[in-house]
Amino acid sequence: MDETPPSPLPFPTSLCHRCAAPPKYVRTKTSTFILCPLLPQKYAPQPVLQCPLFRPRSPEPEAK
Ligand code: SF4
Numbered sequence: 001m002d003e004t005p006p007s008p009l010p011f012p013t014s015l016c017h018r019c020a021a022p023p024k025y026v027r028t029k030t031s032t033f034i035l036c037p038l039l040p041q042k043y044a045p046q047p048v049l050q051c052p053l054f055r056p057r058s059p060e061p062e063a064k
Pocket of ligand 1 (some may be wrong): 015016017019020021022023035036037038039044048051052053054055
């Protein structure tokens, strides 16, 4: 489990990748799951396109 985004990124459109939560990436042999430290159920249905707990990560890596 770690916070480094895997490649290829699972659910590239997910908000979680840009969230300051920060999400953890849980890898198995066949897939990667996104574990949210803020949600009680831990695994949000992916891709997360809207989330009440979302906070943009700062600094934004893409914001150049
Ligand atoms: S707070 Fe929402 S957007 Fe952020 S990692 Fe958790 S589920 Fe994803």
